[in-house]
Amino acid sequence: MAEAALRVEGLSKAFGGLVASDRVSLDLRAGEIHALIGPNGAGKSTLIGQIAGWIRPDAGRVLLAGRDVTRLSPARRARLGLGRTFQVSTLALPLSARRNAMIGALARAGGAWGFVRPLMRERALTEAADAALARVGLAARADTPAAELSHGERRRLELACALAGAPRALLLDEPLAGMGPEGAAQMTELLDALRREVPILLVEHDMDAVFRLADRITVLAMGRVIAHGPPAAIRADAAVRATYLGQDDQPEAADV
Amino acid sequence: MAEDARDTRATLALLAALAAAAAGAHALGEPFYVNMAARVAILAMAAAGLNLALGFGGMVSFGHAAFFGLGGYAAGVAAWHAANQIPLASWPVLVPGTDRMIVVWAAAAATGGLAALLIGALSLRTSGVQFIMITLAFAQMFYYFAISWPAYGGEDGLPIYLRNGIEGLDVYDPFTFFAICFVWLAATLAGTARIMRARFGAALTMARLSEARLASAGVDPFPVRLTAFALSGAVTAVAGALNADLNGFVGPSALSWKMSGELMAFVILGGVGRLGGPVAGAAAFVLLEHFLGAATERWVLVFGALLLGVTLFARGGLLGLLAGRARHG
Numbered sequence: 001m002a003e004a005a006l007r008v009e010g011l012s013k014a015f016g017g018l019v020a021s022d023r024v025s026l027d028l029r030a031g032e033i034h035a036l037i038g039p040n041g042a043g044k045s046t047l048i049g050q051i052a053g054w055i056r057p058d059a060g061r062v063l064l065a066g067r068d069v070t071r072l073s074p075a076r077r078a079r080l081g082l083g084r085t086f087q088v089s090t091l092a093l094p095l096s097a098r099r100n101a102m103i104g105a106l107a108r109a110g111g112a113w114g115f116v117r118p119l120m121r122e123r124a125l126t127e128a129a130d131a132a133l134a135r136v137g138l139a140a141r142a143d144t145p146a147a148e149l150s151h152g153e154r155r156r157l158e159l160a161c162a163l164a165g166a167p168r169a170l171l172l173d174e175p176l177a178g179m180g181p182e183g184a185a186q187m188t189e190l191l192d193a194l195r196r197e198v199p200i201l202l203v204e205h206d207m208d209a210v211f212r213l214a215d216r217i218t219v220l221a222m223g224r225v226i227a228h229g230p231p232a233a234i235r236a237d238a239a240v241r242a243t244y245l246g247q248d249d250q251p252e253a254a255d256v
Numbered sequence: 257m258a259e260d261a262r263d264t265r266a267t268l269a270l271l272a273a274l275a276a277a278a279a280g281a282h283a284l285g286e287p288f289y290v291n292m293a294a295r296v297a298i299l300a301m302a303a304a305g306l307n308l309a310l311g312f313g314g315m316v317s318f319g320h321a322a323f324f325g326l327g328g329y330a331a332g333v334a335a336w337h338a339a340n341q342i343p344l345a346s347w348p349v350l351v352p353g354t355d356r357m358i359v360v361w362a363a364a365a366a367t368g369g370l371a372a373l374l375i376g377a378l379s380l381r382t383s384g385v386q387f388i389m390i391t392l393a394f395a396q397m398f399y400y401f402a403i404s405w406p407a408y409g410g411e412d413g414l415p416i417y418l419r420n421g422i423e424g425l426d427v428y429d430p431f432t433f434f435a436i437c438f439v440w441l442a443a444t445l446a447g448t449a450r451i452m453r454a455r456f457g458a459a460l461t462m463a464r465l466s467e468a469r470l471a472s473a474g475v476d477p478f479p480v481r482l483t484a485f486a487l488s489g490a491v492t493a494v495a496g497a498l499n500a501d502l503n504g505f506v507g508p509s510a511l512s513w514k515m516s517g518e519l520m521a522f523v524i525l526g527g528v529g530r531l532g533g534p535v536a537g538a539a540a541f542v543l544l545e546h547f548l549g550a551a552t553e554r555w556v557l558v559f560g561a562l563l564l565g566v567t568l569f570a571r572g573g574l575l576g577l578l579a580g581r582a583r584h585g
């Protein structure tokens with residue numbers, strides 16, 4: 001069997017007495033969208049943070065294409081092909097969409113150590129940025145400051161920043177949060193097509209989107225994996241219905 | 257990018273005005289005012305060094321006097337050893353003193369850059385008020401060290417009896433000395449503009465605006481910041497060396513927190529992260545000091561009021577007023 005793009009083994013993390021991750025294991029395979037769902041406070045963002053290197057786990061390992069990256073910095077992991085977006089936007093609002101996306105391509109196209117040649121004449125950077133912007137449908141907005149983009153456009157720009165780095169595994173933390181139905185549909189379509197280029201670990205509260213997109217679903221509750229399987233099995237799972245889906249179809253208005 | 261162009265124009269206009277003032281004073285046989293223009297150029301260069309850290313990098317250093325003073329002492333100490341024909345070091349290699357400006361500048365840049373590298377490495381993991389206080393503390397350490405080390409004048413400072421020189425130039429001619437300082441200032445600003453337009457500048461800007469985004473793109477923010485901080489210290493140190501030669505003296509006051517505060521004030525008054533901001537800030541300070549300082553001891557109050565007014569009502573500082581609009585980012 002081919003090596004998983006991303007594998008998490010027994011990740012555990014406690015904040016004081018609160019166990020945010022409890023021996024979580026999962027993997028992400030080529031060509032798939034693996035959804036990670038669970039009620040607010042289940043530990044989804046904490047898990048993403050540990051995979052990306054922002055939060056140091058108490059125990060467990062993170063393997064990127066078979067390589068143990070558990071002790072590496074977020075930047076090192078990104079250079080090894082791990083892309084991500086954040087639940088809360090990290091765009092540089094005063095800068096244009098293109099400038100934001102160009103930063104995304106910086107490491108892949110040679111790094112930060114250029115002191116002479118103007119950025120706008122760095123073909124590798126501008127081309128990677130423009131391709132990523134086109135991919136998310138923002139080509140026409142390339143010169144617009146991120147601050148002037150709509151909420152939905154900003155979420156897509158975040159994705160473009162990650163894509164500009166040509167990731168080999170992608171972590172998306174609630175990319176649909178706060179979007180209207182139209183924006184959500186657009187993003188869903190985008191992610192649907194994207195899985196062929198890069199496998200996605202998707203944290204999302206929009207159940208329509210999750211069941212439409214996911215090849216597999218892992219359900220977290222109180223830091224623990226309570227269910228794991230294809231969408232049909234998860235829909236039918238009694239424990240999941242009880243702790244999550246059963247809460248009458250309003251699993252989370254907001255967790256921003 | 258349009259703001260970039262406006263900033264560049266305003267900066268060029270300021271430089272032209274400074275050069276014209278010095279040339280005019282020289283033509284009218286007023287060396288005092290030529291020296292004043294040289295002082296503006298030197299302080300502007302020192303503040304431009306700080307602007308790289310504070311403005312472009314978002315590293316609010318309240319300790320840049322350390323680098324200004326170290327540069328000054330590099331000039332003073334080298335000249336003292338040259339004048340007294342006592343080698344600076346005799347082991348492992350013989351290092352004589354020097355009275356050649358070019359060597360002095362290199363020594364000042366190396367000293368300031370290394371000190372900034374050290375201070376940065378120890379303090380750049382912190383941010384906000386903590387960073388301000390740590391940089392202040394480091395600068396105070398250098399200050400007390402200078403005061404308590406009698407070999408180079410201690411509290412009284414170190415006179416430079418013979419200005420360091422450059423082959424082929426009469427550095428005692430005020431206009432020639434101004435020209436040297438002016439070229440340094442212009443080179444600093446041109447270099448800053450160049451770097452900020454390149455990859456490194458983009459990364460430094462992102463480190464200031466969104467560290468998480470930069471790291472997620474695979475670029476470690478820390479070495480980017482540290483490099484900018486070291487460059488910043490080196491530039492301010494060279495300005496310190498020029499200042500020592502201008503005054504024929506370097507003393508602990510160059511290392512004092514007051515000096516750090518003044519450099520900070522130039523940057524903020526001129527416009528944080530605006531290319532020509534330090535020129536506007538330093539010029540306003542020197543002009544007020546001269547023309548109001550003659551009338552009242554309280555001219556600093558006026559400077560303070562100006563600073564307050566500009567901070568409250570003109571977000572881009574003096575340069576923002578000159579260039580027209582607040583800079584994005």
Ligand SMILES: Nc1ncnc2c1ncn2[C@@H]1O[C@H](COP(=O)(O)OP(=O)(O)O)[C@@H](O)[C@H]1O
Pocket residue numbers: 015018020038039040041042043044045046047255
């Ligand atoms: N830095 C932290 N310190 C203390 N507790 C935290 C921290 N980050 C998250 N938590 C707690 O860990 C739990 C999981 O949080 P999180 O991973 O954000 O959940 P989710 O993303 O699934 O909503 C929550 O109870 C949250 O309050």
Ligand SMILES: [Mg+2]
Pocket residue numbers: 044045046087255
């Ligand atoms: Mg979350």
